[in-house]
Amino acid sequence: MNILEKIANELDTFSKSERKVAEVILASPNTVIHASIAALAKQANISEPTVNRFCRRLDTKGYPDFKLHLAQSLANGTPYVNRHVDEDDTADEYTAKIFESTMASLELARKSLNTTTVNRSVDLLTQANKISFFGLGASAVVAHDAQNKFFRFNVPVVYFDDVLMQRMSAINSQQGDVVIVISHTGRTKSLVEVAALAKENDATVIGITNEGSPLAKECNIVLSVDVAEDTDLYMPMSSRIAQLALIDILATGFTLRRGSKFRDNLKKVKDSLRSSRFERKE
Amino acid sequence: MNILEKIANELDTFSKSERKVAEVILASPNTVIHASIAALAKQANISEPTVNRFCRRLDTKGYPDFKLHLAQSLANGTPYVNRHVDEDDTADEYTAKIFESTMASLELARKSLNTTTVNRSVDLLTQANKISFFGLGASAVVAHDAQNKFFRFNVPVVYFDDVLMQRMSAINSQQGDVVIVISHTGRTKSLVEVAALAKENDATVIGITNEGSPLAKECNIVLSVDVAEDTDLYMPMSSRIAQLALIDILATGFTLRRGSKFRDNLKKVKDSLRSSRFERKE
DNA sequence: ACGTTAAATGTAGTTTAGTTACAGTACGTA
DNA sequence: TACGTACTGTAACTAAACTACATTTAACGT
Structure with a gap:
């Protein structure tokens, strides 16, 4: 120590x-x-x-x-500490604090994340017929990002940040489908219901949420990341960054599992974007 | 050294x-x-x-x-290094690598971010009649997140991840509006055009992008964050995390600038969410 | 409250480690 | 080959750290 x-x-x-x-x-x-x-x-x-x-x-x-x-x-250097922003902080100060807090959270998340669970989740994802990501508010952003990543894998993937669409999608889910439900607190009623619905319909439900939360109870697997208390009282900050890192990890695990041939596919997706971009000048 | x-x-x-x-x-x-x-x-x-x-x-x-x-x-101990994921990494290994790389990127971003520019951007944002966030692909996620945050401030804010909507919105912008255009590379043609359109219509254009990119040239202010090379060849990872941290910083600067009375407002927004949640049991 | 005892702190002396000054050696150059 | 410079080692010196012992302080029982 x-x-x-x-x-x-x-x-x-x-x-x-x-x-x-x-x-x-x-x-x-x-x-x-x-x-x-x-x-x-x-x-x-x-x-x-x-x-x-x-x-x-x-x-x-x-x-x-x-x-x-x-x-x-x-x-x-007392690595990264979660420091709360102060009323009269200058731009310099709050910038530094936010970066530090974010990093402190990632550090914590890294320690708390169970890699065995990660591995199992990747297993399930690679075998899924269809992958759905559900989240609301700040977690919708995470779901959005997840869709973006998994879409490149050429697997059926959807994301919904609308309660009704989530319900409909959950009801239509079936065995072989994987539903990933994202909620930091795990106490958002409608999401808990959606998770329950998906489970009833034999989908595998993975929760990116707090262990022990109502949502966690409805999930087959819980991927929980501890996160430092949020720097800002009223806005989720570090939690979603940790969740995004987790998405990166799942996506990475997914590509690794699929092997090198699969990665050529990713290259194709990337190349397809080229024409929409200005050339880089040397 | x-x-x-x-x-x-x-x-x-x-x-x-x-x-x-x-x-x-x-x-x-x-x-x-x-x-x-x-x-x-x-x-x-x-x-x-x-x-x-x-x-x-x-x-x-x-x-x-x-x-x-x-x-x-x-x-x-070589604090955080950007380590590339390896073909035969175990879940444990790639998890650690992704966390480390993410943190290395944040470290880099912190160093490269110009706080004077941050301050000016916050200035403009607080005075804006309307704020728009535009992004595509991975950057759409960042724009999405930004909308989520700024929406709580009770200011007119929109976000579009659709090229046509972005164009229409840009054409309808006017003096006093702030348009934030997000693109890691700064070379996505349609986004560069959108930025140009917004500028022509007298909106203030802030770019969250690479300094010196085609997009940067169309912006009134450029918020650039250096970022370590992406861990994954085919998916943006660290860049969007750094951009999200930047959004946090802008949002924080915004609330600080608006003073304490304003923060009561944020509390109200948060409280309004309570009924949609399960109570926390002690 | 007083005396006894154990724990805590300080003093002085000893030991060890680090530094300086100087002398010798090796190497390059005229 | 002779001279000079740069490098390295020896021995003396200085300073820092540690040990043993004496003194003080505090705690507990009578």
């Missing part, structure tokens, strides 16, 4: 003097890695051996070794 | 003995960071001062400082 986090975590298990050291370190770790044990002791108003004992308590061999660990923690 | 790379780069500028040290370090940097200067000297079959001189040549204060830098290089 990152030694800086460790210090922060164990702050209350430290003795009085040790806490002094800890606080100095946490306040400006970048200075500390260039300071001698004497300098650090002085700054924390404690003796050198106390610093040394502090280092040992953190499972390092001594002060130099501790500095090494500290340097490594810093290099990791 | 990463000190390990630096050593590798400058290998041929080193003297004979220095190269010996360099090679030992490159061979097993992880051992070196825990070794004393004496141990390292012995392993490289050279004297201690030579190691010291080696450290100085690399712009460090001495051996301990050098070890610090080395430790940081190692911790950095």
Whole structure:
């Protein structure tokens, strides 16, 4: 574990003097890695051996070794944190925050995603007679994107962001069809109903949603991605990015499963677009 | 710069003995960071001062400082790299690669995005009488998402992913309207024409596209995000994620500019969705 | 409240590691 | 071949880190 986090975590298990050291370190770790044990002791108003004992308590061999660990923690740069946008942030600030939060979410999503489930989903998708993507609101965007990707595979694929169309489509589904229902919360009533309908009609229902949600209960497979709390109170942000990454993953798994011959097909689709574009000048 | 790379780069500028040290370090940097200067000297079959001189040549204060830098290089662990998916990757592998590539792209996008331009775009958006988002293919998804976000702001906003609708809408645009045209390559003919049409009709055209592309030339403002080469040869992946992050940024800037009273409005929109959802059980 | 004991902290001395100054060696050039 | 420069090593020195022990502080029981 990152030694800086460790210090922060164990702050209350430290003795009085040790806490002094800890606080100095946490306040400006970048200075500390260039300071001698004497300098650090002085700054924390404690003796050198106390610093040394502090280092040992953190499972390092001594002060130099501790500095090494500290340097490594810093290099990791407290990677990406979900930081909330502030009322008086400048364009510079909120831009940075949104990028960071997005990345923090992806990091989290990566960790939480179950690749065995991914694999099973890809299995099902490759065998499907027809693939449908359903979503509403922000999740409709994800469904839209999924259609876009799977359409290139030359498989029957549809996407609906309209409640009625979703219902009709679900009712008409049958065995061999795969229905992917997308909802971050998994609590949108009409989508839960659509999932149930599709299941009743023997379609395989894959949910891209929260584990344990009402929607999840109606699904044969649940692909859940944990996501950092949304940066903006009122708009879904990170959740849909993680979902899109998941779509990429499914699409990639799909092409890999289909083998290299299949990929020639993709090339054809791409080439077909060429005439609609301006040539790139060298 | 990463000190390990630096050593590798400058290998041929080193003297004979220095190269010996360099090679030992490159061979097993992880051992070196825990070794004393004496141990390292012995392993490289050279004297201690030579190691010291080696450290100085690399712009460090001495051996301990050098070890610090080395430790940081190692911790950095080549953060996020754009890694291409391989024919025989397992689900585990391609999942990891896609997440990593996506994050690498966001990292790149963050660096390349000009926040002054973002700020100007937000300015224009807040003053717009009507906002239109146009995109095709993968970029249609981004436009779709943008509509979703800006719709909550209770401003007139439309999105079209149909060429004819885009043309009609562009022709009907007028001064005070803002048209946002989205295209990764910026070379899609019909979109370039739409941008030109909108501009002729005195709308302000903002392009989310490649700087220097045909589309960029037709725009009043260009929001360009550099993006790592796409992981998949035949499908856009990272580009649209970066574009979506940009939409988040614009939307966030928009709400911030409109002030806190405006945000109550967003709450209302969100609350209005409540009845369509299952209650969360505690 | 007082004394006892254990834990925590500091002081001083020791050891180890790192650095500097200088001397010797190797190599290239005139 | 002789000279000079750049490189490398030896030995002395300095500074940093650590250990052992003394002192203080805090906690607990009487």
